[in-house]
Amino acid sequence: MKQVYIADDPADAHLVAGILDQFGISCEIRGEDLWSARGQLPLTADTLPTVWIADDGKYEKAIELVKQFESGTLIAGKGDSPWTCPNCGEEVEAQFTNCWKCGANRSAETQT
Numbered sequence: 001m002k003q004v005y006i007a008d009d010p011a012d013a014h015l016v017a018g019i020l021d022q023f024g025i026s027c028e029i030r031g032e033d034l035w036s037a038r039g040q041l042p043l044t045a046d047t048l049p050t051v052w053i054a055d056d057g058k059y060e061k062a063i064e065l066v067k068q069f070e071s072g073t074l075i076a077g078k079g080d081s082p083w084t085c086p087n088c089g090e091e092v093e094a095q096f097t098n099c100w101k102c103g104a105n106r107s108a109e110t111q112t
Ligand SMILES: [Zn+2]
Pocket: 085, 086, 087, 088, 089, 090, 099, 100, 101, 102, 103, 104
């Protein structure tokens, strides 16, 4: 198990867990139960919900997804089909608004 994300709140943790799940990375959320005890406990990383992945081999992929999520490149819950990057031709999963390989914006796809 490796920790890949410290969430601001349980909803945030679930969002990230949902994204990882969509990409086939099984994960679990820890510390949710401590959330209700906030107020009595100091606000540290120990009392924030955290997301952990089961497969350490997917750590780098998970961290990359978290980074994409934090930068707003990755949109949770978008379930449509992959798109092809207009710049480099890479197939990009639907959750990304920008090509993960070259950074080109998806919206360029429909422009001529
Ligand atoms: Zn590209």
